[in-house]
Structures are given as C-alpha cells and as structure tokens.
Amino acid sequence: MWPPGSHDALLEYARSYADSVPLPVDTDSLDWEVSTRAKQRAGACTYDGDAITIRLAWGAAKRFDRAQFERVIRHELIHAWEYQTAGEAGHGARFREQADRLDVSVTCPAFTTPRLRLECTNCAWTADRHRASAVVTDPETRRCGECGARYEVEHLASGERWRTAAGYRGARERIESW
Incomplete structure (x- = not known):
C-alpha cells in the first residue's frame, strides 16, 4: 500500500526495494533514516567516513506516488554505490551513467x-527557496554569481518583494500567512 503508514513501514519498503535495484551496492551496510524536517530534498545520502546513511523525506513519501519515490531511492542508492566504490559521490559522469x-x-x-524566489536584478538568474536563509533575509549583502548584480526576493504567495534586510523585516510584518 502506498503511501506507507509509518516511518518504520517506509524504511522497510525502502530497504526491500533497494535490494531489487540492479546496482552492486551493499545494502546491508547502509543506515536508513526518515526526515520529517526536509522541505525540498526528497532524499539525501551522506558518508561520514565510517557509515553511509540514506535519509528519506517523509513529506515526499506522502506526496509522491510509488514510482516517483522509487526513483528517489534509486538516486540515493547510486550515491551510496559511489561512496562504497570510490569513497566519494556527486552528480558527475559516474553518477550520470x-x-x-x-x-x-x-x-x-x-x-x-x-x-520564496531569488531573482537577479540584472540577468535572468532565479532560484526558489523554501526557507528564509541569509540571502533571503539580507539580500543586499550578496551578489549574483552569474553577473555580480544584487538580488531581489519575492514572497510567492503574496507577491511582496524586497532587496534589503529592512525590506525583509517589513515584509514579514505585513505578510499574514508566511
């Protein structure tokens, strides 16, 4: 049944599914976790030099259908495989293959x-944000990596915009549903 009804059920499903993926990864040595805090990334794979941990977002498991979530598991398994075989992981040629x-x-x-959305005031660069990071709360102290211009931030639900820390504070006061 999808979605799983508990964190334990999600982890049991993920472990079982991982064993069926045609990738030479030692799934028995992996640690698995569920994140209830993740807001954007559906999964993550970390390696601390000793243990490889695959963390799956509970919110993604609830929102994605089974096929979408299985793609997340496969994605993270590729990272685990990279850590096991090369000691490092990324999104380079080995991963893409x-x-x-x-x-x-x-x-x-x-x-x-x-x-939220960050927008360059000069070029077409944009980036979506889920949280009020430092660049969102104080955009005047950061510059676009593409062209060096300043950022403007937009709160997408309200259309409120700002370019300074004071502008952010004012927007937070005015926006009822942050």
Missing part, C-alpha cells in the same frame, strides 16, 4: 511548493 541506466534524474524533484 548509472542514472541513465536506472532511469533516474540527476536531481531529485522538489515535493513542496517554494515559498
């Missing part, structure tokens, strides 16, 4: 609607 073979995107899809 396995991603193509396993019908997986290089990036995991977002599972929530972004709250």
